[in-house]
Amino acid sequence: MNALRFRRTALAVATAAVLPFALTACSEDAKSSDAAPSASASADGANPDTASSDPAMAMDKPFGAACAGVPAEGAGSFDGMAKDPVATAASNNPALSTLVAAVKQAGLVDTLNNAKDITVFAPTNDAFAKIPKADLDKVLADKAMLTKILTYHVVGQKLTPKQLENGSFDTLEKTKLTTAGSGEAYKVNGTSNVVCGNVPTANATVYIVDTVLMPK
Numbered sequence: 001m002n003a004l005r006f007r008r009t010a011l012a013v014a015t016a017a018v019l020p021f022a023l024t025a026c027s028e029d030a031k032s033s034d035a036a037p038s039a040s041a042s043a044d045g046a047n048p049d050t051a052s053s054d055p056a057m058a059m060d061k062p063f064g065a066a067c068a069g070v071p072a073e074g075a076g077s078f079d080g081m082a083k084d085p086v087a088t089a090a091s092n093n094p095a096l097s098t099l100v101a102a103v104k105q106a107g108l109v110d111t112l113n114n115a116k117d118i119t120v121f122a123p124t125n126d127a128f129a130k131i132p133k134a135d136l137d138k139v140l141a142d143k144a145m146l147t148k149i150l151t152y153h154v155v156g157q158k159l160t161p162k163q164l165e166n167g168s169f170d171t172l173e174k175t176k177l178t179t180a181g182s183g184e185a186y187k188v189n190g191t192s193n194v195v196c197g198n199v200p201t202a203n204a205t206v207y208i209v210d211t212v213l214m215p216k
Helices: 002-058 065-069 078-083 086-091 094-106 109-114 125-129 133-141 143-151
Strands: 118-123 166-170 176-182 185-188 192-200 204-209
Touching: 065 192, 078 086, 078 192, 086 094, 086 109, 086 118, 086 204, 094 109, 094 118, 094 125, 094 143, 118 192, 133 143, 185 204
Parallel strands: 118 204
Antiparallel strands: 166 176, 176 185, 185 192, 192 204
């Protein structure tokens, strides 16, 4: 009987001794478990900062649906165009062949290639195709009128997408054009859409547009 009491007493003492250690271990596990989400949250918290910088980084590069049609390699690629002055760079882009022909017709190749830090709003072939053929032929045959129209597409400073959000700029034609928009959607004079923007060349920034701009 005494032996049985002794065993029960010993078991109670052992249980009492082990229990605090078990509770302590559980407490430490709980702390570790609590700390894990905090560390994860901290790691996740860094991602929004990185993500928030992505749009700005993206806007340092060409943007727009028509950019997909630019060759990945060669003189007509973005890297290739960045090495050439603007008239030469445009001549390597098949979508700008009508514009290039008009620039040559007006004798503006050297003017554009030798200019410093300009912005060119470059109409695509489809933009010129919107003009009735008879009217386009008439313009191409009139050097003074052609020069007036082409120089209206050129601004004497490099424009960033941010500046296009709500802008009014003097052109080489000596009148103003206006821009508006945000993100990757911009209009010039309220009618011409930027379809591939922020394209770098050696001396200019190019915004390819879907409608020819007409000076007042």
